[in-house]
Amino acid sequence: MDTLMKSALPKEAAQDNEKRGRKASKEVRRLQLIEATIDSLAKRGYSETTMADVADGAGLSRGIVNFHFESKEKLLVATLQHMYDEYSAHWRAALLKAGDDPARQLRALVAADFDRSISNKRKLAAWCAFWGEAKSRPTYQALCGARDAAYQNVFIDLCRKLKEEAGYDFDPQGTALALSAMLEGLWLRLMMGTEDVTRESALQAAFEFLSLAFPKHYPGQTRSERNVG
Structure with a gap:
């Protein structure tokens, strides 16, 4: 046996x-x-x-x-799902690596948007292709909506924490919306190749926004802090 x-x-x-x-x-x-x-x-x-x-x-x-x-539709949904999974894993890893300090966390999230693995013309063009279709496709809206909401809620929470720490006079939700809209706009400019915008200059502009919105937390960004991955 x-x-x-x-x-x-x-x-x-x-x-x-x-x-x-x-x-x-x-x-x-x-x-x-x-x-x-x-x-x-x-x-x-x-x-x-x-x-x-x-x-x-x-x-x-x-x-x-x-x-x-x-079908083509199933292939495209799977592709969009893959891109969102990749993007979500990327920013969550950056957030975790930043530790518990909300100022470091917010800066890490901003920097993560311009990492070479995420912010390249190939992927930005694919994102724009999907964004152009999302309005007329409920499946895309449902997939994007829940994930975008989770990301945006992290921004809102971090803006609220920074406001509580320094006594800023702003609405956390409005400031978070402005920050995310600026990042999306920089992505679009990178994809279009307008005004000689590079990942480096886009990240510098994003850090300038942080300095203006949260001057007590980001009194000035050094060149080394602006390096893009």
């Missing part, structure tokens, strides 16, 4: 490994297709992106695209 059990173990282990391999392969394929979708959105825009473009960009057959996503 023991001999039979021992001989079965390698077979079971091999089956488990095969299952994990298939799962990993599926995830790799999905990611390839999502990355190719981002490329196509950045290059062609939303309406001109097709399943065939994505398949060609990923170097995969069109049947593989249909197998994983069934």
